Amino acid sequence: MTTTASARVGVDVGGTFTDLVLHDPVRNIVRTGKLLTTPDDPSEAILNGIARILREAELKPEDVHSVIHGTTLVTNTIIERTGATVGLLTTEGFRDSIEIGRETRYDLYDLFLETPALLVPRARRLEIPERIASDGRILLPLDEAAVAAATKQLVETEGAEAIAVGFLHSYHSPQHEKRAGEIIRALYPNLPVSLSAEVAPEIREFERISTASANAYVQPLMARYLDRVQSTLHSTGFRGHLYIMLSGGGITTVREAKDFPIRLIESGPAAGAMASAFISRLTGLEHVVSFDMGGTTAKMCLVDHHEPNHKFDFEAGRVRRFQKGSGLPLKVSVVDMIEIGAGGGSLARIDPGSGLMKVGPRSAGAKPGPVCYGRGGTEPAVTDADLVLGRLDPGYFLGGEMALNLDPVRRAFETRISAETGIAVEQAALGVQRIVDETMASATRMHLAEKGKDPRRYTMIAFGGAGPVHAWNLARLLKIKRLVVPLGAGVASALGFLVAPPATDMVRSYVARLERIDWARVNALIAEMKAAGSALLTEAGATPGSITFRPVAEMRHVGQGFEIPVPLPGLELSDADLPTIRERFFAAYRDRFERVVEESPIEALSWRLSCSAPGWTIDLAGAVPRTAEAGPAAPRTHRRVLFEGAGWQDCPVYDRYALRAGARIAGPALIEERESTCVVGPDSEVVVDDFLNLVIDVG
Structure with missing residues (x-):
């Protein structure tokens, strides 16, 4: 370099x-x-x-x-089940734990409930004699010969390309898993090995072993x-x-x-949330709905006080879309967002049973893409509908680099939609827009309602190639009054990578009632996580002295089956901190459930440490092409656009790169940049702020 x-x-x-x-x-x-x-x-x-x-x-x-x-x-x-052939070594008697799962059912009354396809079938799950108690005592030593024999069987007979190891209570005492890993690596040095105590060192063996198995499943392909x-x-x-x-x-x-x-698992979508957090810091917005609509999906995330909401449980490859409990459980740190099969490539069709129009989740993707791309697509997609409605300029898609063709789009609507319903092409396209926007609005309402949040208190930040095209109508449906569209909105997720900090989340489990906690043990766990996090972030480019640490305990009332995160007052704790920790638990509990039960005993299960270095900042004004001429907000052309309830409107079309801070534009209007188009509806006003964001009063 x-x-x-x-x-x-x-x-x-x-x-x-x-x-x-x-x-x-x-x-x-x-x-x-x-x-x-x-x-x-x-x-x-x-x-x-x-x-x-x-x-x-x-x-x-x-x-x-x-x-x-x-x-x-x-x-x-994971969704397509195209990963490696995985073998699992687990404690004797617990071979079927990851198949049995939990007693909860995502649909109580479905007698033929479909569950996620297993990543590791029973024939490749082998038992090893060993047992560690919940307090870390060794009840049965590890049978090392059995580990070697089982590994050889998995590799040489079953064709395993990766091995996962998940023993009981390894989150507390991982020595058996570590020794098994050493034996496997000695036999097959190039074989990927995933130890559950390293992948997800947390209590609850089902989720821990499920996560380790999934890690092994994707490890060879990702490497x-x-x-x-x-x-x-x-x-x-x-x-x-x-x-x-x-x-x-x-x-x-x-x-x-x-x-x-x-x-x-959510690597790409997380970047969009980080871009929204960056924009919220620039603009001083405390409560934001991050809306990222690309070609395949739309993602929504809440950003409060410039930090995306996080969670530490995730479900991959849900059998039923949006149905909690129908996916593969994973213990990983993720940005808490919802993902909807509603993107520019989402396909419209008439359901043969009901005769109703459906949009998504099936997508045209990059191959063949929407009909207007001219790459062999025959089914109308959301982007095709936007073209019919006048929202997109067929000669300026990707800055004119990729011409769109309207004629085959109209024929596709006539053949696939109008012939089945008898409605005109323009009304069919308007129906596609209405369905996809209402689908996104419904999912967002549900996400906010689950968190007890009111969308009217939030500002929407919209980006992605299709985000600014649909954001104005989506904000209107959600009764959100203010919408922000950053410069370079069409590639804002890539911007999120550049402003994201070197960061990681560490976790260790130690279960104890609050009044009986061994603080020396907790402090040792925090120190261990701090050292590991510092080493990792330094390797990722952080300066050691710049790293900050935020400790959190996962706590609950004794007897409950779920925990809530509670911020801890420091990195070294003692009995003197008990009143503060108890008070913070009640505050977090009240914020989540609107009530507290002060007489009920409290326990901690897991201890987390968020490690982060400062992120970067970018002056997006540098993205304005040098050929763009500054001046008063004057349209470069006009185009007719169809709005629901307002009919066809003659809209001025503005060059986004020619707009400077302080410019004002009255809706309806279109504001075009290379990677996206911002649609502003009637009775709205746009102001360009000091950071060249479009700030839209939705009206």
Whole structure:
């Protein structure tokens, strides 16, 4: 890496498009890019996109200090069940724990309840004689010969490509798992091994072993993918660092991503939430709904006090979309968001049973894409509807780089929708818009209601290629009064990679009643997590002295089956902190449930430490093309747009790059930039703020 390497590139590989943002703070350069994803080999789009954005910035690969990348590969691998052949070693008598699961059912009255397909079938789950008690005592020593024999059977007979090890109570005493790992690695040095005590060192064996199995399932594929991305980058002359986005919103090293790929389960979507957090800090907005609508899905997340909401449980590959409990349980730190099958590529169809129009979750993706792309698509998608409604300029999609064709879109609507319903093409397109917007609004209302939040208290930040096109109507449906669309909204997720901090979440379990806690043990756990977190973040580029630590305890009333996170008053605790901790527990409990039961005893189950270094900041004004001419807000053309309830409106079309701080625009209007178009409806007003965000009074 040369001494002049100062540029950083964020790369978001989505289902339809690959987005890029380049920032060079030394040269004061910001460049953005968007190109179609290459599903057969995502690294191809990464390489092509970086080469293009470097040409535009007049930089060379040697000028790049780091590339920060996020991917949906882990999620897709689990959903599509295309991962490795995995073997599981577990405690004797507990072979079927991950198949039995919990007694709860996501649908009590469905006699033929469908459950997620197992990642490890019974034939590849082998039992090992060993037993550790819940207090860490060894009841039965590890049978090392059985470990070796079982491993050989899994690899040589069952064809296992990765091994997961999950023993009872290993979160408390991991020595048996560690020894089993040593035996496996001695036999097969190149075989990926996932120990549950390392992947998810938390109480509850079902979720812990499920997470370790999922980690093993995606580990070989993710290692090959990251190796390919690294080698591809190095072949261009790049000598910098490759970092990866974690599901919790921090960036980490390739080594960590290879060891624990399950922590990347929401890698791509997390970047959008980090971009919203960055914009909220710039603008001083305390309560934000982050709305990211791309080509395949839409994501919503709450950002309160400039921090995305987090959770430490996740379900992957739900059998029933939006049905809690129908997916594969994972213990990972993730940004708390909802994901909906509503994107620009979501396909419209007439349901043969009801005769009603349906939109999504099936998507056209990058291949063939919506009909208007001219790549072989025959079913109308949301982007096709936006084109019919006048929201998109067929000659300025991706800045004119990709021409859209309206004629085949009209024929597709006539054949697939109008012929079945008898409604005109324009009304069919309006119906697509109405359905997809109401679907997103309903999901967002439910998400906020579950948290006891009122959407009217929130500002929406909208981005993604399709986000600004649909955000005005979505905000109106949610009764949100203010909408913010950042500059470069179409690639804001890639921006999120560049502003995200090196960060990680550590966890250890130790169960005790509040009044009986051994604080020396807790302090030792926190010190252990602090050392591990510091080492990881330093490797990820953080300065050791800049790292901050936030300790949290997962607490509950004795007898409850769930916990709530409670911030702790320091990194070293004692009995003197008990009143503060108890008070904080009651405050968190009251905030969640509107009541407290002060006489009920309290216990702690797990201890977490969030480790974070400062993130970066970017002046997005550098993204304005040098050819853009500043001046008063004057439209460059006009276009007719169909709005529900207002009919066809003659809308002025503005060049986003020509707008400067203080500019005001009355709706209805269209504001176009290379990667997205912002639709502003009637009775609304737009003001360009000091950071060149579009701030829209929805009206």
